[in-house]
Amino acid sequence: MARIAVGGFQHETNTFAPTRADYAAFERPDAWPGLSRGPALIEAVAGINLPAAGFIEAATAAGDAIEPLLWCSAVPSAHVTEDAYERIVAMFVEDLEAVLAKGSLDALYLDLHGAMACEHLEDGEGEMLRRLRGVLKDTPIIASLDLHANVTRLMVDEADALVAYRTYPHTDMAETGARAYALLERRLRTGKRPALAFRKLDFLIALASQTTLAEPARSLYRLVDEGHGDDGRLWSTSFTTGFPPSDITDCGPAVFALADNQEIAEAAADELAHAVTAKEHQFATRLWTPDEAVAHAIANNKPGPMVLADTQDNPGAGGNADTVGLLEALVKGGARGAVLGVMCDPSFAAAAHNAGEGAQFMMKLGARSGLPGHRPYFGRFLIERLGDGRFTGTGPVYRGARMALGPMALARVLDDRGSEVRVVVASEKFQAADQAVFRHLGVEPSECRVLGLKSSVHFRADFEPIAAEVLVVVAPGPALADPRHFDYRRLRKGVRLAPDGPISTGPRD
Ligand SMILES: [Zn+2]
Structure with a gap:
């Protein structure tokens, strides 16, 4: 039986949107529960199509003990305020330290989005993972991400394993929580962090063209689902289509693979990245x-x-x-x-x-x-x-x-x-x-x-x-449908805003 801390902090940030997300936006319920701390977390997410719910269900069925930290989300908007971010991350640190004070902890699972930008920092999830890593040292951290995550090197480096949704509409949120549990279980069983290969792709995909109910995303996610080879040495692959209305350095799609060794991870990431890139021109919607x-x-x-x-x-x-x-x-x-x-x-x-x-x-x-x-x-x-x-x-x-x-x-x-x-x-x-x-x-x-x-x-x-x-x-x-119409000021250089379209020139004031 493992003792696992569980929490979630979800925000999808459109840096061009009219309103910011303050602390109250995370506190109050909307379509999803309001900020829920401690044992209330488990009841708040139960039965909902949310990663935390799927994770808790899988872990409980396996006989593991859950230590609930806190879970919150706010409706997508412009930046998360510095006040909201710092208060919420401080609560995570405090709750995690309290759990550690009660006894040894085997792992931490986090239900994250991956496209959270704050007033004072671009990569909300990467920074949060870095701070919690500082508290946990070598204890495994596993997180699930939204398909719209703008994944960064910091996120993949600070977590032991990440896994993303595979559907848009997101019908597999709870299922992704269960997938994260399977990765966590393997991480604990092998006692070893998987090798990681990470590829950031150099083009943007308009939101309306990302649906997995149509081509080309449908067949690309079939590749993700089925994996590459079945000798069991590849743990997982993810393809995140990215969230274009976010003016940050690392906006855009990514693929990453986790495997027993570096060679397998690199080969799987290359194969998936090539498959996505080959279909760049097919991502179009009238x-x-x-x-x-x-x-x-x-x-x-x-x-x-x-x-x-x-x-x-x-x-x-x-x-x-x-x-x-x-x-x-x-x-x-x-x-x-x-x-x-x-x-x-x-x-x-x-x-x-x-x-x-x-x-x-x-x-x-x-x-x-x-x-x-x-x-x-x-x-x-x-x-x-x-x-x-x-x-x-x-x-x-x-x-x-x-x-x-x-x-x-x-x-x-x-x-x-x-x-x-x-x-x-x-x-x-x-x-x-x-x-x-x-x-x-x-x-x-x-x-x-x-x-x-x-x-x-x-x-x-x-x-x-x-x-x-x-x-x-x-x-x-x-929420402009065509990324060509956004006035990007922080996006890294060399990103195609549309197939054969303009290319970003890099950060400017
Ligand atoms: Zn999403």
Whole structure:
């Protein structure tokens, strides 16, 4: 029986986004639990598709003892504040020291993202691993990473072993926790750290093109799943597609391999890196303007809703879920049977709750983040339905997640141009990647003619099966779909921003 400390600290940082993540953002629950410390951690993550849950389940089944430290996450946004990062990492150090004071510890497992950038340092996870390594000395540290990790040399050097998700939408988060447990178990059994080979790739992949439900990512992850040879000497390989909206030195995809010896690790990393690089040109997705997408959706006569992904305001990539470009296009285009979600506007939701179901009012909706060039939608609304924002996720990504989105409303836009457009409004940011958020307000997604979703890729797991067609729409917003449009100032030199596209010139002021 091993004694294993477990913790998690998740943030995906879009350095171009409008709002930073402060301590309160990690403290409060959203789609995922709020900051949970000590034994409360185990209950907080239980049954949710989260790496920590999968790890704890696997370790417990094997008879190991869990020492819970703390787990927290905040919705993707701009930088984590120095205050939040330092307070949370200090808690990790304190809790780990308390665990060590009670007796010897066999290992530490961490549920990390890998794309956390802070006000005062670029590589949140690498620095955290370095500090915890200082506390633990030679005790093994194993961590799982998001597929969107911008992996650094510091991360791979400070951990004994890392392993990343293999799906986008991330349906294998809990499974990745179990994978991390298998690596940890092997690390303890062999008594030896695996050899590591790490390759940073020199091009960026747009988020919408990273989905593993389509080529080329689908077959690349099949390579990762199946491994290379089966003599058992290769422990694991990972391919992280990276998170382009992050202006840091090490932004971009990477591959890494862990094996019994250096030669095997190097060969596996080379093989995977070559396979990915050979498909660089295939990472492409058609992007639609809002007007084109609405016209195409209205003309649809296939069964099922037309799904319009409002990718540039995806709160899962740092948007604030409050831009109204797609809403305006739906109303102006005369869309009928259309529902857009999930707008985050606490003031609107509060006004709707004050007015009550059936009430009508004139109100501004959206543009609360004050992004330059963005104005709210102003018009008359009918409040059709209210909700308290508490429901449980049912789709493949958010299964089991106990949502706390605050006061919610279903508002119909009253407009004399013949449109029939409804908006789902919440008080917390939530990526529209789960049908349950619509059902919470009495909307059956499969019966809608058009669904506007503030999401880039995660929605595909739950919505593609009911969709007539999926269009990725580029309404104005902060989560730019095309990495060529970001003003990188820290990205290392020589990175292609698109296949055959411009190449980064290196850091500048
Ligand atoms: Zn991710």
